[in-house]
Amino acid sequence: MQIRIIAVGRLKKGPELDLIETFVKRTPWPVSVTEVEEKRPIKGAERMAREADLLLAAIPDDAYVIALDERGKDMRSPQFAEILERLQDDGRQCVTFVIGGAEGYGPGVKERADRLLSFGKMTWPHMMVRLMLTEQIYRASTILAGHPYHKD
Template identity: 45%
Template sequence: MRITIISVGKWRRGPNQDLFNTYTKRLSWEVRLLEIQEGAKLQVSQRKNQEGIKLISALPDKAKVVVLDQSGKAFTSVEFADNLRNWRDIGDRELAFIIGGADGLHRNVLEKANLILSLSSMTWPHMLVRAMLAEQLWRAASIINNHPYHRL
């Protein structure tokens, strides 16, 4: 399975990046991170539109699209793993996860989603969300492969 994480903003060296790298290196799945430049100093609606166009254009062809948004569906780690397993089993080999910027996502991005996923009803810094997603991907892979990382 190939996973593309498309996220607004550029890494700044630090613990969030280290944590992201720690978990993605553990995965047997190919993971790539595409960083979209934050929108220029525009009004929020214009910036979200500009970022949305870039996010959508970065989507891999035929990818199952998962958009991370506070309004999305919350899963347990096991339910998330079940979704990934089911997609894999029906032949979906390309997954794309979209993480918006500080102002959220344009509605056009949400409309592209096969799934809108919420990691929490709380608001998190989008750079931290990258690390949180990487950990949940590793946890899901562990669940799928009966690895002892995930304990009930």
């Protein structure tokens, strides 16, 4: 199973990128990160619509899509691991996580998503969300490999 992360914005070199790369290397599934960016100085609904177009264009047709959204389902790490295990067992070739821009998702992104996932009700910088997501993907792989999970 391939895991793709498609995110709005470019991550610059720094500690967040270093940690993301570390977790991606540790994860047994192949993980790729695709960044999309609207460079024109547009705002509001127009920007959200353009970012939605970019995100939707980057999603493979056969992908199972999980959009990160504050209104999504909040879950513990073992539950997240179970979802990835179920998708893998079902023969899913590609699981794609989508991270929107600062203003949220434009038309069509949530409709394309098979699941909405929340990292809580607090607001997180989008670059930190990428880091937290890669860590949780890695953590899911360790849980599924039978490593002790200290929170149970």
